[in-house]
Each structure stands twice: as C-alpha cells, then as structure tokens.
Amino acid sequence: MNExxxxxxxxxxxxxxxxxAHRGLVTPDAAEQGVAENSFAAVAAAHAAGAAYVESDCHVTADGEVVLFHDDDLRRVAGDPRAIADVRLHELEDLMSERGGLITLAQALDAFPDVRFNLDVKAAAAADGVGRLVAPHADRVLVTSFSDERRLAALAAAAAAGAARRPATSPGSATVARLVAARALRQSRRVRALFEGLDALQVPERQGPLxxxxxxxxxxxxxAxxxxxxxxxxxxxxxxxxxxMGVDGLVTDRAEVALSLVNDRGTGTV
Incomplete structure (x- = not known):
C-alpha cells in the first residue's frame, strides 16, 4: 500500500x-451437524479459528430486527418459503435454533467485540438499521452492498446516528463496472475519481468472461x-x-485454510 x-x-x-471468513466458518463436520452459514455458531467458529474479519449479510425481519442472513427467504437454509421480511424475530430464532442459532447484528457486535465485520446490506429496508447499529462501532465495520444506493443509505444512517467516523466502505456493482470500463478506456482521471471515498474494492476475480x-x-x-x-x-x-498478485484480502468459505496459508507465508496479519 502506498498510503x-x-x-x-x-x-x-x-x-x-x-x-x-465468508458468512462465518462452517467446516464439513459442522455442516453435517446442521450448522448453517451466518449463524451464531458460524461466526463463533471463525473467531475461534483466528479470523479477525467476518463477512456477513444483513436483512431485516417483520418486526424490524437486523439479522445476519444471506438469502431473502428461508427456502435454502430451512426449507421454508417465507421471506425474511415476513418473519418475526422469535420465529426466525426458532427456525435457526437447530442450525447454529440466529444472530442479530446487535448481538454480533456485542458478542464479538474484537471481530471486524464486513457487512453486505442485502435489503433496502435494512440500510437504516445497519447504519444505526454500526455507528458506535464504525472503526471495525465495513459497509458494502451490490447496490450503491443501499450502501450510501447505510453510511448516511450511521452519520445521522452520531458515528465518530464513517464506517469503511466498498462500492456496489455499478461503481465497479464504471471503474473497470474507465480502466479499459485508460481514463486515469476517471479511475482516480471513482476510487475516492472508498477504503476497499471487493470484487470477484472474474465476472463471466471478463x-x-x-x-x-x-x-x-x-x-489511490x-x-x-x-x-x-x-x-x-x-x-x-x-x-x-498483491491483493490485500481473501473472502473465503475456507477461512481455516486461508489463515494457515497466510501464517505459513509469514506476511502481514490475518
């Protein structure tokens, strides 16, 4: 880094x-026992393995609680067709009780004070709640979303809630697309402008053939x-x-493997 x-x-x-640690850490043994991604057990396992960073996703329940959950419904995780937005917190807690336990964003920030959370705002309705909850923890939170609108709404909510600084942030897919296009066209001034206000660029290695x-x-x-x-x-x-190649971070389902690799290489920290 030049900075x-x-x-x-x-x-x-x-x-x-x-x-x-992508959605926490669910080892094959834990998966056999029914532990789900983004559960309390998955976050705890990532922390126990030595991961300083946990990537997770945010939705909001019918009664307004921000929860760590990737999908917008319960089909894949619990075989239930209902949307997260239509389920109350106590119902979701019951459904997740044998799947590693539900974890709300408030619980995650409180129970794991030395973990840095990378939060993807999955629903527009969750943006305000995410911003308010992370405001006191802005030093150890990065806010992102595929939607720049949701990302910026969460950052604005954090500022309105009195955050001493804004959380770190990574851009949405539209900004990433503009950045890739500007680089292809060798528009260096445009590239620099698109990087302004960002702390990390979180991207897949490839997007289809690109x-x-x-x-x-x-x-x-x-x-930048x-x-x-x-x-x-x-x-x-x-x-x-x-x-x-020089990348600064790996988002991975196999945090234990990545941690071992980084430690064996003797470079930086996890």
Missing part, C-alpha cells in the same frame, strides 16, 4: 493480507490508497496466486 497506516481507516489496521482482478487494477487501487479484496476464493492454489 501511510495513519491515513487508513482503522478497519484496515493492522497490515494486510486479510482473511475474511477478468476483473489484474495486476493493473491492484496497482491503481493501491495508488484502496485495498483489493477478492471473493469468494476457496482453492488454496488460487489463494496463493492472488496473494502473489
């Missing part, structure tokens, strides 16, 4: 590379003081190759 540590958002301290992560992209991001985090990287060879 001095003092100028970087506290979320990104200490130095990279970073392992971001290669997103390149050495050039990593160079441009670093020149922005980190590059790649999702979702589960093969150890891919992890090593991307780290050799």
């Amino acid at each position: 001095t540590p003092a100028a970087r958002h506290p979320y990104l301290s200490p130095d990279a590379p970073r392992v971001l 290669r997103v992560v390149t050495r050039g992209l990593v160079h441009d991001a670093h020149a 003081g922005v980190e590059v985090h790649v999702w979702t990287v589960n093969a150890e060879d891919d992890m090593a190759r991307l780290l050799d």
Whole structure:
C-alpha cells in the first residue's frame, strides 16, 4: 500500500493480507451437524479459528430486527418459503435454533467485540438499521452492498446516528463496472475519481468472461490508497496466486485454510 497506516481507516489496521471468513466458518463436520452459514455458531467458529474479519449479510425481519442472513427467504437454509421480511424475530430464532442459532447484528457486535465485520446490506429496508447499529462501532465495520444506493443509505444512517467516523466502505456493482470500463478506456482521471471515498474494492476475480482482478487494477487501487479484496476464493492454489498478485484480502468459505496459508507465508496479519 502506498498510503501511510495513519491515513487508513482503522478497519484496515493492522497490515494486510486479510482473511475474511465468508458468512462465518462452517467446516464439513459442522455442516453435517446442521450448522448453517451466518449463524451464531458460524461466526463463533471463525473467531475461534483466528479470523479477525467476518463477512456477513444483513436483512431485516417483520418486526424490524437486523439479522445476519444471506438469502431473502428461508427456502435454502430451512426449507421454508417465507421471506425474511415476513418473519418475526422469535420465529426466525426458532427456525435457526437447530442450525447454529440466529444472530442479530446487535448481538454480533456485542458478542464479538474484537471481530471486524464486513457487512453486505442485502435489503433496502435494512440500510437504516445497519447504519444505526454500526455507528458506535464504525472503526471495525465495513459497509458494502451490490447496490450503491443501499450502501450510501447505510453510511448516511450511521452519520445521522452520531458515528465518530464513517464506517469503511466498498462500492456496489455499478461503481465497479464504471471503474473497470474507465480502466479499459485508460481514463486515469476517471479511475482516480471513482476510487475516492472508498477504503476497499471487493470484487470477484472474474465476472463471466471478463477478468476483473489484474495486476493493473491492484496497482491503481493501491495508488489511490484502496485495498483489493477478492471473493469468494476457496482453492488454496488460487489463494496463493492472488496473494502473489498483491491483493490485500481473501473472502473465503475456507477461512481455516486461508489463515494457515497466510501464517505459513509469514506476511502481514490475518
């Protein structure tokens, strides 16, 4: 990174590379026991494995509670067709009781005070609640979303709730697309402008046939003081190759593998 540590958002301290446990950590043994992603048990397992960062997703229940949950309904996780937005908190707690336990955003921030959370705002209705809840924890939270509108709404809600600083942030898919296009057209001024206000660029290595992560992209991001985090990287060879390319973070379902790799390489911190 070309930026001095003092100028970087506290979320990104200490130095990279970073392992971001994707939806917590669910090992094969835990999965056999019925533990679900984004559950209390999954977050606890990531923390126990030594992951300093947990990536998760935010929806809001019918009674207004922000919960860590990826899908907008319960079909895949619990075989229930109802939408998260139509289920009350106590119902969701019952459904998740044998799947590792439901965890709300408030509980996650309280129960794991030394974990840094990477939060994807999945629903427009969740943006205000996410912002209010993370406001006192802005130093250890990154807010992102596929929708820049939802992301910016959550950041605005954090500011309105009195956050001492804004949470760290990574752009939505529209901004990423504009950035990739500007780089392809060699519009360096436009590239620099698109990086403004960002702390990390969280992207897949490829989007269909399009290669997103390149050495050039990593160079441009670093020149702007922005980190590059790649999702979702589960093969150890891919992890090593991307780290050799200079990426700063790996979002992975196999946090235990990535942590071991980073520690064995003796570079940075997890």
